[in-house]
Amino acid sequence: MNRKNIAEHAAFSADKMQKVNLFETPKFFCDLYCLQPGQDQKIHSHADNDKLYLVQKGRAKVTVGDTDHDVGEGEIVFAPAGEPHGVINESSADLVCVVFMAPHPSFKG
Amino acid sequence: MNRKNIAEHAAFSADKMQKVNLFETPKFFCDLYCLQPGQDQKIHSHADNDKLYLVQKGRAKVTVGDTDHDVGEGEIVFAPAGEPHGVINESSADLVCVVFMAPHPSFKG
Numbered sequence: 001m002n003r004k005n006i007a008e009h010a011a012f013s014a015d016k017m018q019k020v021n022l023f024e025t026p027k028f029f030c031d032l033y034c035l036q037p038g039q040d041q042k043i044h045s046h047a048d049n050d051k052l053y054l055v056q057k058g059r060a061k062v063t064v065g066d067t068d069h070d071v072g073e074g075e076i077v078f079a080p081a082g083e084p085h086g087v088i089n090e091s092s093a094d095l096v097c098v099v100f101m102a103p104h105p106s107f108k109g
Numbered sequence: 110m111n112r113k114n115i116a117e118h119a120a121f122s123a124d125k126m127q128k129v130n131l132f133e134t135p136k137f138f139c140d141l142y143c144l145q146p147g148q149d150q151k152i153h154s155h156a157d158n159d160k161l162y163l164v165q166k167g168r169a170k171v172t173v174g175d176t177d178h179d180v181g182e183g184e185i186v187f188a189p190a191g192e193p194h195g196v197i198n199e200s201s202a203d204l205v206c207v208v209f210m211a212p213h214p215s216f217k218g
Contacts, residue, residue: 002176002178002186002187002188003171003178003180003184003185003186003187004184004185004187005183005184006183006184006185007183023161023185025159027158027159027212028159028161030161030185030187030209049136050134050136050137052132052137052139052209054163054207056183062112067111069112074114074115074116074165075112075113075114075115076112076113076115076131076132076139076207077111077112078111078131078132078139079111080134081136098163100137100209102136102137102209102211102212103136103212
């Protein structure tokens with residue numbers, strides 16, 4: 001399946017942020033991060049992997065290094081390898097981010 | 110600049126499809142491909158680079174291998190390394206695709 005619809009793959013849980021993989025190879029992954037209001041991915045970093053967050057639906061606070069970015073639909077944030085980063089949904093609506101990472105940090109095939 | 114707005118960076122030319130780089134490192138690039146009606150990127154391939162097309166605005170025909178995908182807003186198409194691929198705007202409206210490639214085929218820093 002080479003073509004996927006983002007809205008059809010988005011999935012939420014009251015427990016925590018959901019990650020839904022769309023595509024992956026050893027070179028990259030493309031996931032959906034689906035966050036209900038108040039959910040987050042804690043600040044973390046990857047020594048060797050670059051990451052992008054594209055807000056597809058809703059509004060995100062994306063932290064990269066010392067900066068908090070208020071990110072709306074159609075905006076992209078870059079978290080370079082080695083830089084601490086994370087995302088939280090501080091809004092009152094669901095949030096869907098398309099997340100792209102290169103290379104894949106743990107591809108198992 | 111770690112945060113960019115896709116709509117603010119989209120740029121078109123009557124001459125040909127425009128590529129606008131948003132972010133790049135040796136690990137990946139993220140470009141906007143901006144196509145007016147009738148414009149295209151010819152079928153080509155990259156032996157070692159995976160590519161994604163995310164339609165941000167408009168409608169695209171994205172070819173991967175032997176398959177033509179009719180791709181609307183909020184849909185993503187994957188063109189694996191080695192697979193011939195291309196995109197054409199056969200609609201009557203402007204088209205903006207977010208394109209991710211990993212690794213970067215020609216990073217010069």
